[in-house]
Amino acid sequence: xxxxxxxxxxxxxxxxxxxxxxxxxxxxxxxxxxxxxxxxxxxxxxxxxxxxxxxxxxxxxxxxxxxxxxxxxxxxxxxxxxxxxxxxxxxxxxxxxxxxxxxxxxxxxxxxxxxxxxxxxxxxxxxxxxxxxxxxxxxxxxxxxxxxxxxxxxxxxxxxxxxxxxxxxxxxxxxxxxxxxxxxxxxxxxxxxxxxxxxxxxxxxxxxxxxxxxxxxxxxxxxxxxxxxxxxxxxxxxxxxxxxxxxxxxxxxxxxxxxxxxxxxxxxxxxxxxxxxxxxxxxxxxxxxxxxxxxxxxxxxxxxxxxxxxxxxxxxxxxxxxxxxxxxxxxxxxxxxxxxxxxx
Numbered sequence: 001x002x003x004x005x006x007x008x009x010x011x012x013x014x015x016x017x018x019x020x021x022x023x024x025x026x027x028x029x030x031x032x033x034x035x036x037x038x039x040x041x042x043x044x045x046x047x048x049x050x051x052x053x054x055x056x057x058x059x060x061x062x063x064x065x066x067x068x069x070x071x072x073x074x075x076x077x078x079x080x081x082x083x084x085x086x087x088x089x090x091x092x093x094x095x096x097x098x099x100x101x102x103x104x105x106x107x108x109x110x111x112x113x114x115x116x117x118x119x120x121x122x123x124x125x126x127x128x129x130x131x132x133x134x135x136x137x138x139x140x141x142x143x144x145x146x147x148x149x150x151x152x153x154x155x156x157x158x159x160x161x162x163x164x165x166x167x168x169x170x171x172x173x174x175x176x177x178x179x180x181x182x183x184x185x186x187x188x189x190x191x192x193x194x195x196x197x198x199x200x201x202x203x204x205x206x207x208x209x210x211x212x213x214x215x216x217x218x219x220x221x222x223x224x225x226x227x228x229x230x231x232x233x234x235x236x237x238x239x240x241x242x243x244x245x246x247x248x249x250x251x252x253x254x255x256x257x258x259x260x261x262x263x264x265x266x267x268x269x270x271x272x273x274x275x276x277x278x279x280x281x282x283x284x285x286x287x288x289x290x291x292x293x294x295x296x297x298x299x300x301x302x303x304x305x306x307x308x309x310x311x312x313x314x315x316x317x318x319x320x321x322x323x324x325x326x327x328x329x330x331x332x333x334x335x336x337x338x339x340x341x342x343x344x
Contacts, residue, residue, distance in 0.1 A: 033223045051142050054078055059203060060155060061148050062180075062196075065141055077113075081159065084138045085113050091161050096132040096342065098122075099139055099160055101149045102168035105273065106140025108327065110317045113138070115324040118166075120331025121338075128335070128344035137162070145172045145180075145245045146253035147196035154260050165266055166297075166334070167257055170273040170281040171320055173245035180244050195242060197249045247284065254288050267295070267341070271334070274299035276312040277319035295341060302333040 051063060054077055058064040069078040079087045084107055091097055100106055100118040108116035122136035137160055139152065146169035153165060177193050194202065245253065254270075261268040270289045272282055282300055289296035306329050307315060315326035322330060 033219045038219055055142070060200075061152055062199065062203070063141075063143075064152075084108065084116070084140065085119070088137060088160065092133070094132050096130075096134050096164070097160065097162050098134065098136045098164045098166060099153075099157055099162035100136055100166045100168070101153060102140040102166070102271075102273075103144045103149075103170075103172050104140065104142040105171075105275075105321055106138065106168050107142050108138070108140065109142055110321050111324050111327055115327050116140075117322070117327040117331035117334065120328055121334050124332060124335040125338065125342065125344060128339050130342055130344045132342075134342070140168075143172055145169065145196045146250055147200060147245055150253040150256040150260075151200060153257055158264075162266055164269060164338075165257070165261055166269050166271055167254075168271040168273050169253075171275060171278055173243065173250055174278075174280055175244050176240060177242045177244055178240040181240075193240060193242065195246065195249060196244045197252065250281065250284060251288070258292060258294070269295045269297060269338070272296065272298045272300055274303055274330070275320050276316040295337065297334050297337045299330060299333060302336075303329055306333070 053071065054065050054069040055063045056066040065078045065082040065084070067078060067080050067082050068076065070076050078084060081088055098121075100121075106116070106118065108118075113119055116138055118136045118138040118140070122134055125134040125136075139157075141148070141152070144152075146167075149167065149169050157165070177195060180196060180199070181193070258268055260266075270285055272285045279300070286296065286298065288294070304311070309315075311326075312319065315323060315329065317323045317326075
């Protein structure tokens with residue numbers, strides 16, 4: 001037994017020396033990599049517009065809003081927790097908090113924050129009175145699909161402690177996967193042509209989590225990725241005409257949102273979106289709300305009597321996004337449905 005101790009001691013010393021040498025080599029390579037510059041990660045935002053101005057790559061959700069992002073005039077648009085609007089304080093005991101999920105129509109990319117339907121809704125509900133103050137948080141993200149929205153709800157919403165969630169998605173679900181490839185800044189051939197649900201599963205596998213960690217923290221690893229050269233087939237998109245979120249996956253996203261809200265005592269409210277030139281997805285939302293006894297704000301039914309004028313010309317900035325008058329009518333219509341639920 002006495003002879004085994006020196007042997008174990010020598011073995012331990014060799015292992016420690018070997019480990020130290022590896023760590024020293026890694027540190028030296030990491031430091032040396034900066035001699036060639038600071039290398040970007042493999043997934044960069046390449047789409048223009050709001051995503052490029054306000055977005056950042058997000059391993060979990062493909063992209064998200066960049067905290068404290070400003071517009072071209074240095075006006076703050078995004079708060080410290082990545083939402084559009086003012087900073088979010090700690091939740092008072094007497095506050096009823098609504099998390100407004102959605103895409104660019106919710107984000108309000110062409111209107112001031114106070115004109116977004118979420119802000120209009122907050123004002124209208126508080127004017128209606130009630131024991132609790134209402135705060136509506138605008139969690140809309142440009143180009144988000146229902147898959148991204150449902151996963152945002154599951155993984156990012158707990159910090160806000162919402163009592164109610166509004167769910168406004170539609171248009172981006174029907175874009176082709178080729179558009180997702182561009183918007184996600186994706187240069188990986190093995191991820192080309194995937195739907196949102198498939199890409200989420202790939203991106204959040206154990207192997208990709210390791211790659212993401214190394215990409216985020218090691219300039220040398222990013223140097224190796226760039227030095228390997230571009231994939232000559234990187235632009236190859238198998239089945240580029242597939243939808244980002246086919247019907248089965250839209251139901252899957254709704255299930256994720258409904259189950260999360262049920263588990264956390266949150267009221268889920270479905271909003272049937274209204275666009276100037278898009279009518280898909282409406283029947284599915286109506287059927288789903290009826291089947292699961294969920295409150296629904298059916299904007300295509302509620303708004304036409306309020307438009308008074310041609311909706312595309314007077315209430316929309318384009319065929320998708322509401323202008324200030326459109327946001328106002330949407331906010332008022334949501335208030336009319338929610339007020340009885342909140343006792344107002």
